Amino acid sequence: SQQGEEDPQALSIQEGENATMNCSYKTSINNLQWYRQNSGRGLVHLILIRSNEREKHSGRLRVTLDTSKKSSSLLITASRAADTASYFCATERWSSASKIIFGSGTRLSIRP
Amino acid sequence: DTEVTQTPKHLVMGMTNKKSLKCEQHMGHRAMYWYKQKAKKPPELMFVYSYEKLSINESVPSRFSPECPNSSLLNLHLHALQPEDSALYLCASSQEGGGQAKSYNEQFFGPGTRLTVL
Numbered sequence: 001s002q003q004g005e006e007d008p009q010a011l012s013i014q015e016g017e018n019a020t021m022n023c024s025y026k027t028s029i030n031n032l033q034w035y036r037q038n039s040g041r042g043l044v045h046l047i048l049i050r051s052n053e054r055e056k057h058s059g060r061l062r063v064t065l066d067t068s069k070k071s072s073s074l075l076i077t078a079s080r081a082a083d084t085a086s087y088f089c090a091t092e093r094w095s096s097a098s099k100i101i102f103g104s105g106t107r108l109s110i111r112p
Numbered sequence: 113d114t115e116v117t118q119t120p121k122h123l124v125m126g127m128t129n130k131k132s133l134k135c136e137q138h139m140g141h142r143a144m145y146w147y148k149q150k151a152k153k154p155p156e157l158m159f160v161y162s163y164e165k166l167s168i169n170e171s172v173p174s175r176f177s178p179e180c181p182n183s184s185l186l187n188l189h190l191h192a193l194q195p196e197d198s199a200l201y202l203c204a205s206s207q208e209g210g211g212q213a214k215s216y217n218e219q220f221f222g223p224g225t226r227l228t229v230l
Contacts, residue, residue, distance in 0.1 A: 033218060035219075035221075042116070042202060042221035043155065043202070043221040045218040099157055099168055100219065102155050104154055105154050
């Protein structure tokens with residue numbers, strides 16, 4: 001079963017606006033990562049936030065993590081056409097076989 | 113070199129064929145991964161190699177056979193596949209991986225192989 005569920009599933013905004021995507025998960029995690037995927041291509045790592053961190057920034061990206069609510073959000077400020085892509089959260093959790101599980105993803109479209 | 117390369121980019125094969133997908137990285141990463149991704153779905157983990165040893169097999173059918181000849185190379189051997197195996201196959205690597213005490217860190221992905229099984 002999916003560890004991470006993202007919402008919205010699809011998001012369309014005007015260039016220059018901010019985009020917010022949310023990720024919820026079910027079990028305790030070690031860290032949470034966000035990845036971007038342009039259509040039919042490989043994924044690109046955006047940011048990693050550890051379970052003891054609450055917020056992290058990287059350029060126009062801001063990620064928050066609330067372990068009590070088992071949720072994370074990715075904010076992209078001042079969106080650009082090049083931000084059009086699918087965005088996935090990925091959780092790494094404590095288990096007998098630690099592994100990364102990707103969420104269902106948000107398809108972001110930036111309108112010019 | 114911060115790149116993961118995959119060959120071929122596209123592959124069309126019949127259900128009786130035997131083919132191999134190849135993945136290479138020269139970042140000194142000790143963990144390598146195979147994922148399968150269907151259209152509009154997230155990547156699904158298939159296999160993890162850590163220090164050239166298979167550490168995770170996500171109950172993948174035996175018609176998929178991974179191989180890690182050395183720390184830079186990862187192969188996925190395909191035999192007697194089914195049409196439902198058609199997907200984008202992604203390879204990734206990370207600095208470390210595997211085991212309860214280690215964090216996977218960020219993964220670097222290749223561009224993928226688009227596989228079509230007829």
